[in-house]
Amino acid sequence: MTTEKETTVAKLQRQIADTEAKLQNLREKLARATTPKAEKPAATFELDPLWKAALPISRTRSSKHQCRKEWNKIPKAQRPDIEVIVNALKAWNRSPEWKKDGNAYAPGLHRFISRRQWEDLPETTEAPSRHRAAPQPVQQPSGPGITDPAEIAALLSIKTPRMNS
Numbered sequence: 001m002t003t004e005k006e007t008t009v010a011k012l013q014r015q016i017a018d019t020e021a022k023l024q025n026l027r028e029k030l031a032r033a034t035t036p037k038a039e040k041p042a043a044t045f046e047l048d049p050l051w052k053a054a055l056p057i058s059r060t061r062s063s064k065h066q067c068r069k070e071w072n073k074i075p076k077a078q079r080p081d082i083e084v085i086v087n088a089l090k091a092w093n094r095s096p097e098w099k100k101d102g103n104a105y106a107p108g109l110h111r112f113i114s115r116r117q118w119e120d121l122p123e124t125t126e127a128p129s130r131h132r133a134a135p136q137p138v139q140q141p142s143g144p145g146i147t148d149p150a151e152i153a154a155l156l157s158i159k160t161p162r163m164n165s
Contacts (some may be wrong), residue, residue, distance in 0.1 A: 013073065019071035046082070047071060047113075052110045053086045055093055061108030070113040080118060088118035095122035 047067055051059065071079070089112060092098055097105040107115075148154055153159065 017069050017072040020072045021065055023063055024068055049082050049086050050089060050113075051109065053089050053093070053110075055098070055103055055106050057103045058106050058109045060111065061106075062110040066108070066110035067113055070110045073114070074116070085113075085118045088121055091121050092117060096124060097122060 047064070051064060051067065054062075092112070093106070146155070
């Protein structure tokens with residue numbers, strides 16, 4: 001059971017994270033407005049590599065603002081390197097769970113961040129290569145096959161096993 005103080009602390013942490021995300025968004029707008037046309041503003045969204053690695057459906061179901069907000073909720077000491085998160089996201093992108101029904105089960109990127117899914121990788125993933133060979137069907141022998149021990153021995157050029165009768 002949570003106490004009133006814990007509830008208040010959690011509420012304040014969410015408000016701080018949301019405010020930091022809004023502040024970052026305003027900084028980006030200011031940078032775009034004050035940067036001359038010839039120069040491109042520096043990318044300030046630190047999660048750009050993650051955004052680019054996400055499936056299109058995950059980006060559609062999310063926004064950079066939501067991602068920043070969820071990222072800011074994670075204490076800085078607990079945030080892994082961006083490469084760790086990108087590699088985990090790529091593994092999840094290949095997982096049968098997310099690929100099912102044309103990626104219908106892939107969550108928004110902000111949900112990936114809020115659930116810290118880089119800490120719990122999928123059990124199975126498909127190979128990352130697009131050029132992998134298609135599985136070959138197992139060939140079943142046609143006909144009844146050879147089951148007589150004498151015929152098998154003759155084909156293998158071995159002595160016929162003696163039958164005890």
